[in-house]
Amino acid sequence: MLKVNNIDVFYGNIHALKDISLEVNEGEIVTLIGANGAGKSTLLKTLSGLLKPKNGNILYLTQQIAGKPAQTIVKSGISHVPEGRRVFSNMSVEENLELGAYLRNDRDGIKKDIDYVYELFPILDERRKQLSGTLSGGEQQMLAMGRALMAKPKLLLMDEPSMGLAPLVVKKIFEIIKTVNSQGTTVLLVEQNANMALSIADRAYVLETGKIVLSGTAKELQESEQVKAAYLGGL
């Protein structure tokens, strides 16, 4: 479904991603783990069109999307839940969800999908008129996810959904990721919480200072000594 071939991404003269290749197949949950500053967010931003790669190409379904504007990429079915949630805190929960459907014009369909998001996250239903800036971190994460789902994505990119959340909330969010995936959405999940991520993923990649150093099925990586030492240590 998504095939990234040898991309390089720079910030000025900082070489943030070095010759990255990876693949996501339809229906999978693929996770990308790595330490702070490894380049995980940079990769997701490149996939969703916020950054342009200098070299390499990105094949999504049948089209080249490297360097295309973000709105084209959203339209083609890739939604990105950014690191730190980035909800529109000056707007209500419901307005955030409506913005998620910005490129859609099917009023009835949008209404139905808002109800679907409320079904997934009943707490958002209770808060629909509340300013999203006043939600708790967990609720904001749910809103960011719901907002991304409003675009009806075929591929969902998630950047550290567990960041700063209590274990119980993280568990809840990971369950929803599994639900959404079982309903047909492919997921590329970036995490530092390697344990949790590997437990729901089919396959995984490990990123270190801009390079992919390891890849395999989630099971293989869970058992790899290298991963245990670096990312699962002490657990």
Place this chain on the structure above:
Amino acid sequence: MEWLQQLVNGISLGSIYALIALGYTMVYGIIKLINFAHGDVFMLGAFIGFYAIARWDLGFFPALIISMLLCAIIGVIIERVAYKRLRNATRIAALITAIGVSLLIEYTVIFFRGASPEAYPEVLPNTSISILGASISSQSIMILAVTIVLMILLQFIVHKTKIGKAMRAVSHDADAARLMGINVDNTISATFAIGSALAGAAGVIFGVYYTRIEPLMGVLPGLKAFVAAVLGGIGSIPGAMVGGLVLGVVETIVSALGYSLWRDAAAFVILILILILKPSGIFGKNAREKV
């Protein structure tokens, strides 16, 4: 009932400031630029209205609409030509560019038609209506009505339409807005279009009310509208409305008390006070709760 009359004068003047201030505040909200050329768009609006009325024999409302449309287009051209490439430049570079655009507009107008003032034709009936013993001109009432309608329209656009929601999203977080599929460039252009159209409307209203227009007429009202925007809390739409009205009323009171020479200074005293006492303005957010 002298004071009621003064209050009406103050509100009329204040509505003009408010209409200009809205453009300042919306543009600042979305790209953090103080668009110093905005007062000159107001001037262009006044001249477009003048030509529409005096040369093409149009009435007030057609002239108002033509002026708003042309100013919207001019605003978008200014943004696309001068500011767009400076999105990632330093603020000072953008500010200097804005001042350059302002001078360019002023002296282009002077180049083509000279610096002499023009007398606005009387397009609105000017009768006095007596309310509570104060005589209030029908023009003031008309101006106030037009301003209120424009502000309601603006509130509707910003809160209820797709482009308005996009504007609020981009001004809050442009990258997050991109991830929703919002075209940020077009949204910024739309913001310039709306802000400039309001300045154009203010220009026509100014011409009708004060009857004298000239190519440098945008400088002082532009600066004062900027003060009004800061007073209300720059970036805040209700703030610009309230800030404009407060400033107009304060100036009129200062004049009415016999200190008319100090009228222009009042705005800048307010600016200094607000920057010392509450830099975020009346409706300003103290800190942005960005993650």
